[in-house]
Amino acid sequence: MSDSLAQSIPDSIDAFECDLDELETAEDFLDYFGVAFEPAIVQVNRLHILQRFHDYLAEVDELPDSAAARYRLHADLLSGAYKDFVGSDARTEKVFRVFKMQEPRQVSVGLDQLLASRNAPASLTEQPI
Numbered sequence: 858m859s860d861s862l863a864q865s866i867p868d869s870i871d872a873f874e875c876d877l878d879e880l881e882t883a884e885d886f887l888d889y890f891g892v893a894f895e896p897a898i899v900q901v902n903r904l905h906i907l908q909r910f911h912d913y914l915a916e917v918d919e920l921p922d923s924a925a926a927r928y929r930l931h932a933d934l935l936s937g938a939y940k941d942f943v944g945s946d947a948r949t950e951k952v953f954r955v956f957k958m959q960e961p962r963q964v965s966v967g968l969d970q971l972l973a974s975r976n977a978p979a980s981l982t983e984q985p986i
Contacts, residue, residue, distance in 0.1 A: 865889060866928045873924045883907050890932035892939055902942040909938035 867873040880886050883903035887894045899906065913934040921927045 865891065867924045870922075870924050870927065873927055886910070886935055887939065890928070890935050892932065892936045894939055895943075898939075898942055906935075906938050906942055909941055910935045913938055 867876055876889065880889055883899050883906050884894075884896075886892075886907065887899065914931070917930070917934075921930055
């Protein structure tokens with residue numbers, strides 16, 4: 858661990874939470890947790906990276922008791938969220954619901970339903986949609 862990174866690790870959970878409250882941008886988070894990043898990647902994917910980081914945190918059942926362990930966990934999860942977008946893009950990663958809505962939907966219609974509609978009166982099958 859580098860000296861600058863070691864100096865930024867808070868000594869208490871309260872200090873850690875205070876530090877988190879001060880972070881505003883993706884760059885702030887990446888700098889705070891010592892994650893090396895390419896500004897061009899962050900510029901295009903900042904919200905996606907932060908959302909993925911949030912999603913990864915939500916999957917953690919129990920946060921560590923020590924500030925140092927909690928800091929390292931957050932740093933690892935943020936690093937993973939950033940790396941998800943290094944070789945990929947927002948459309949591929951589908952972090953936000955808007956990208957998931959475009960996925961093809963599967964619809965199943967039973968053969969009995971098709972045959973029933975074939976035998977139905979014309980007034981039932983030829984209604985405008």
